[in-house]
Amino acid sequence: MAHHHCRDFDRAAFLRGVAAExxxxxxxxxxxxxxxAGTGLSRRSLLMRSAGMAxxxxxxxxxxxxxxxxxxxxxxxxxxxxxxxxxxxLEGGIDSMSVLAPTGDPKYRRLRPKLSLPDGAGSxxxxxxxxxxxxxAASLAALHGAGKVxxxxxxxxxxxxxxxxxxxxxxxxxxxxxxAATGWLxxxxxxxxxxxxxxxxxSLDGSLSPALATAQAPVAAIxxxxxxxxxxRGVWGDVEEWMHEAFADIGAAHASSPGxxxxxxxVAARAGQLRRDLLPFRDxxxxxxxxxSPVEYPAGDDFPERLAGLAAMxxxxxxxxxxxxxxxxxxxxxxxxxxxxADSLKLxxxxxxxxxxxxxxxxxxxxxxxxxxxxxxxxxxxxxSAGTDHGAGGTAFLIGTxxxxxxxxxxxxxxxxxxxxxxxxxTSDFRGVYSGLLExxxxxxxxxxxxxxxxxxxxxxxx
Amino acid sequence: MRMSAxxxxxxxxxxxxxxxxxxxxxxxxxxxxxxxxxxxxxxxWRAGFGPRPGEASALADKGLRGAVLSLxxxxxxxxxxxxxxxxxxxxxxxxxxxxxxxxxxxxxMVRTNQPLVERMALNWHDWFATGDVGATRLNLAQNSLMRRxxxxxxSALLTDITRDPAMLLWLSGxxxxxxxxxxxxxxxxxxxFTLGAARGYTENDVRQMARALTGFTNxxxxxxxxxxxxxxxxxxDGGVKRVFxxxxxxxxxxxxxxxxxxxxxxxxxxxxxxSYFVPTPPAPRTVSSxxxxxxxxxxxxxxxxxxxxxxxxxxxGPRLVKPAIVYVAGLLxxxxxxxxxxxxxxLSHLSGQMLFQPPNVAGWDEDRWLDTATICGRWKAANTSxxxxxxxxxxxxxxxxxxxxxxxSSAIAFWGGPGITPETRGRLLxxxxxxxxxIEHRWQQRSYRVLxxxxxxxxxATSPDFQTC
Numbered sequence: 001m002a003h004h005h006c007r008d009f010d011r012a013a014f015l016r017g018v019a020a021e022x023x024x025x026x027x028x029x030x031x032x033x034x035x036x037a038g039t040g041l042s043r044r045s046l047l048m049r050s051a052g053m054a055x056x057x058x059x060x061x062x063x064x065x066x067x068x069x070x071x072x073x074x075x076x077x078x079x080x081x082x083x084x085x086x087x088x089x090l091e092g093g094i095d096s097m098s099v100l101a102p103t104g105d106p107k108y109r110r111l112r113p114k115l116s117l118p119d120g121a122g123s124x125x126x127x128x129x130x131x132x133x134x135x136x137a138a139s140l141a142a143l144h145g146a147g148k149v150x151x152x153x154x155x156x157x158x159x160x161x162x163x164x165x166x167x168x169x170x171x172x173x174x175x176x177x178x179x180a181a182t183g184w185l186x187x188x189x190x191x192x193x194x195x196x197x198x199x200x201x202x203s204l205d206g207s208l209s210p211a212l213a214t215a216q217a218p219v220a221a222i223x224x225x226x227x228x229x230x231x232x233r234g235v236w237g238d239v240e241e242w243m244h245e246a247f248a249d250i251g252a253a254h255a256s257s258p259g260x261x262x263x264x265x266x267v268a269a270r271a272g273q274l275r276r277d278l279l280p281f282r283d284x285x286x287x288x289x290x291x292x293s294p295v296e297y298p299a300g301d302d303f304p305e306r307l308a309g310l311a312a313m314x315x316x317x318x319x320x321x322x323x324x325x326x327x328x329x330x331x332x333x334x335x336x337x338x339x340x341x342a343d344s345l346k347l348x349x350x351x352x353x354x355x356x357x358x359x360x361x362x363x364x365x366x367x368x369x370x371x372x373x374x375x376x377x378x379x380x381x382x383x384x385s386a387g388t389d390h391g392a393g394g395t396a397f398l399i400g401t402x403x404x405x406x407x408x409x410x411x412x413x414x415x416x417x418x419x420x421x422x423x424x425x426x427t428s429d430f431r432g433v434y435s436g437l438l439e440x441x442x443x444x445x446x447x448x449x450x451x452x453x454x455x456x457x458x459x460x461x462x463x
Numbered sequence: 464m465r466m467s468a469x470x471x472x473x474x475x476x477x478x479x480x481x482x483x484x485x486x487x488x489x490x491x492x493x494x495x496x497x498x499x500x501x502x503x504x505x506x507x508w509r510a511g512f513g514p515r516p517g518e519a520s521a522l523a524d525k526g527l528r529g530a531v532l533s534l535x536x537x538x539x540x541x542x543x544x545x546x547x548x549x550x551x552x553x554x555x556x557x558x559x560x561x562x563x564x565x566x567x568x569x570x571x572m573v574r575t576n577q578p579l580v581e582r583m584a585l586n587w588h589d590w591f592a593t594g595d596v597g598a599t600r601l602n603l604a605q606n607s608l609m610r611r612x613x614x615x616x617x618s619a620l621l622t623d624i625t626r627d628p629a630m631l632l633w634l635s636g637x638x639x640x641x642x643x644x645x646x647x648x649x650x651x652x653x654x655x656f657t658l659g660a661a662r663g664y665t666e667n668d669v670r671q672m673a674r675a676l677t678g679f680t681n682x683x684x685x686x687x688x689x690x691x692x693x694x695x696x697x698x699x700d701g702g703v704k705r706v707f708x709x710x711x712x713x714x715x716x717x718x719x720x721x722x723x724x725x726x727x728x729x730x731x732x733x734x735x736x737x738s739y740f741v742p743t744p745p746a747p748r749t750v751s752s753x754x755x756x757x758x759x760x761x762x763x764x765x766x767x768x769x770x771x772x773x774x775x776x777x778x779x780g781p782r783l784v785k786p787a788i789v790y791v792a793g794l795l796x797x798x799x800x801x802x803x804x805x806x807x808x809x810l811s812h813l814s815g816q817m818l819f820q821p822p823n824v825a826g827w828d829e830d831r832w833l834d835t836a837t838i839c840g841r842w843k844a845a846n847t848s849x850x851x852x853x854x855x856x857x858x859x860x861x862x863x864x865x866x867x868x869x870x871x872s873s874a875i876a877f878w879g880g881p882g883i884t885p886e887t888r889g890r891l892l893x894x895x896x897x898x899x900x901x902i903e904h905r906w907q908q909r910s911y912r913v914l915x916x917x918x919x920x921x922x923x924a925t926s927p928d929f930q931t932c
Contacts, residue, residue, distance in 0.1 A: 162666075163650075163654070163660065164823075165660065165825070203836075206813070206815070206836040206840075207815065207828075207831060207834055207837065220834075220835045221834040221835050221836040221837075222836050222839075223813065223836050223839075227839075228839055229839075230839065230842050230843075231843075231846060232846060232917060232918055232921045233846050233849050233850070233853040233917060233921075234849075234853030234854060234855070234856075234913070234914065234917035235914050235917045235918045235921070238901055239898055239901070239911060239914040239918055240918070242894060242897050242898060242901070242918075243894070243922065246890060246891070246893070246897075246918075247921075247922060247925060249890050249893070249894075250886075250891070250922060250927065251927060253886040253887065253889070253890050254884075254886055254887070254927045258781065259782055260742065260781065260782040260783055260784045260930075261782055261927045261928070261931055262927075263784065263833060264784060264833055264838075264927035264930040264931055267834060267835060267838050268838060268925070268927060270835050271835045271838045271839060274835050275839075334635050334638070334645060334647055335635055335638050335645075383643065383644075383645060384640070384642060384643015384644065384645065385635065385638040385643060385645055389645075389646060
């Protein structure tokens with residue numbers, strides 16, 4: 001029997017749903033009920049305000065496909081080697097103690113009678129001899145061995161919230177503030193992005209990632225580059241081309257309207273532009289990819305396919321700056337953890353390794369870093385259902401040829417390293433990592449993006 | 464789901480433990496403006512899946528009150544028109560074939576004569592969002608429960624959901640025993656189902672409530688899968704628990720009752736319910752009136768829904784983005800078309816809503832229906848809904864003199880004459896004119912008009928006007 005989820009993660013829905021009136025900010029939110037970034041400023045006003053921004057720059061025709069196209073082309077030409085950050089979310093709270101198992105800790109087998117790693121399984125972790133890589137993480141371990149992975153063995157924040165919704169929200173907005181409405185990457189794009197390049201912030205899960213929620217700069221969401229097409233039955237030739245333009249034009253006609261019409265209009269205008277940008281990547285009539293990957297990715301899952309498409313888009317010079325997507329897999333392992341965990345971990349690790357090889361083969365490796373994160377770790381002691389409940393300190397990885405490749409923070413141990421609730425204490429803070437990435441990778445002042453940035457220790461992340 | 468408004472804060476815990484005080488319900492305002500076809504059209508989209516041909520005008524004739532009551536007291540359930548098939552014309556197999564559970568329910572949305580009941584079942588599916596538990600018959604049984612309880616007592620619904628096999632599997636209810644507590648259902652019962660995050664309960668209440676909810680179990684056997692769901696006293700923790708400051712040897716029925724009696728509950732329920740129908744948050748006054756109506760009615764949902772459907776905020780307020788499955792079902796319902804392909808499964812997924820597969824236990828994010836990805840999915844859904852209806856360029860009967868204006872009107876009428884804003888009509892007309900201007904050769908006279916009409920139907924169906932209601 002498959003394990004069950006508490007499934008409240010991706011609380012994308014719920015209270016984040018507290019809708020603000022357009023342009024009037026967010027209503028007060030009760031403690032513990034964070035809005036997802038971009039809510040309130042979402043559809044309705046987020047997009048409309050972005051449109052308004054574009055309008056002020058380009059005038060009345062700003063939302064015509066032509067204006068966005070020019071914006072994308074300008075952005076691509078202006079900085080062809082701009083750094084790219086890819087945020088990969090392990091949704092549900094990955095059990096960090098199963099990725100790097102503390103087999104050398106005397107309390108490990110007592111806390112994990114059913115779930116502990118068998119003796120000798122997996123491979124040694126060179127930076128801490130208490131820890132061993134899970135066998136399913138072999139490709140990640142190999143990348144680490146090659147110096148391309150910085151490991152965060154217990155990352156989080158003090159007094160971690162154990163709600164998927166709340167903790168994930170904190171990570172997305174880059175602060176422990178339930179009321180924050182923009183993502184940390186979104187705020188970066190608001191500072192450095194342009195009003196006419198929706199590709200600068202790209203969600204690859206088929207819906208907008210809250211980490212990319214901006215106040216002004218346009219961003220985009222697609223499932224994958226290959227299937228982004230708008231075919232009309234019984235329509236072809238010139239009329240088809242005019243139909244596509246009309247679809248975007250109808251959207252643009254509403255983009256500055258208040259409310260749902262404006263939101264729908266802005267999306268249509270943006271979609272029209274995106275369709276043009278992605279034309280070269282469209283699958284052919286038989287569903288074959290328009291691009292080829294120089295390396296082999298794991299088959300049969302969206303996550304590796306999206307990474308492969310991303311590498312192709314980067315290689316084509318599209319002006320992509322920040323990317324967000326979720327890894328496949330089930331991480332909210334309350335019951336029968338072992339059934340799915342290894343498969344999920346292997347798929348994730350193999351896909352990330354393939355992406356890294358792909359970037360290297362295409363000569364893009366020095367342009368991109370991948371940050372892999374999860375909203376929290378899981379409780380040190382397994383529960384009664386051969387699973388694990390929500391915990392605190394978790395794990396993250398920074399992958400790339402430019403990643404420094406050294407562990408950040410240490411594994412705190414299962415004695416004093418546990419807090420009063422039996423959860424791992426964090427030995428690095430995600431806000432310090434974000435600040436470090438902004439400064440060392442994007443050469444941007446973190447103080448303008450991460451509240452209280454000065455107060456967080458900066459790990460050395462980039463070389 | 465959407466919480467349209469910040470739910471009112473609760474008092475400190477001691478107060479939160481008392482049942483809501485009974486008081487006379489302040490009168491709720493009723494919309495008193497004109498109730499014509501446009502208003503009926505909105506009501507049918509908000510409280511259902513859009514009008515079938517002729518339905519908006521028939522509903523308008525009843526007046527607002529008659530219209531709302533006809534929705535909340537529907538005739539005996541009937542599915543009208545031909546049933547769903549796969550693309551080879553074979554009947555669907557909801558219990559067996561992957562994705563056919565989705566088709567099965569989508570078909571009901573398209574063909575039902577009880578649109579509000581079906582819509583409420585969808586709302587409850589979002590509310591108690593249960594994903595695929597690996598035994599489709601259990602998901603379908605839960606769906607039937609939600610339809611049966613669609614407009615009835617929330618107390619009865621909550622009780623039934625708490626012991627519903629699909630839910631017991633989804634949120635680890637049968638994994639929660641005296642010796643091995645599992646907090647999964649306890650947390651969501653309060654955070655998502657009855658009270659709202661951090662409203663009227665603490666982390667300790669979660670742990671204590673988990674103890675109260677112990678005792679369910681089920682068997683599993685090869686071939687049958689999970690079955691024989693039951694409560695076993697020996698798996699139940701019979702000890703004293705402290706929940707919301709109250710002490711007692713609480714069990715699962717007490718757990719439901721305690722949540723219903725928590726003073727944070729009524730405002731949570733009515734605010735959340737409101738959010739399914741109206742995009743703007745209810746005024747505090749409205750929340751307290753609806754809460755009083757709910758408590759006075761002993762947790763009956765129907766009167767609350769009636770009050771919301773007659774409220775001026777629904778009829779005079781701003782538009783709402785149609786949820787993806789409502790948009791998809793509406794494409795077929797509006798045209799009176801049956802499901803004839805299993806493609807509706809992935810088309811719905813691309814549009815952002817696959818039934819029986821909510822993104823998480825909080826359901827779908829009602830504020831994020833539209834983005835550049837899902838609007839592409841909606842386009843594809845609209846295009847598929849037109850299967851076998853496109854006009855052939857070889858059709859020698861097509862009006863070779865059709866004017867741009869006539870072409871636009873004809874495309875709008877094709878979709879049952881939905882309300883279209885002047886902005887959209889203007890752009891449709893500009894497109895229509897451009898096609899006319901593009902005719903350079905004699906052979907294009909007819910074919911361009913045919914292509915234009917096919918394109919106009921897509922442009923109407925995907926316009927911001929038709930994406931919203």
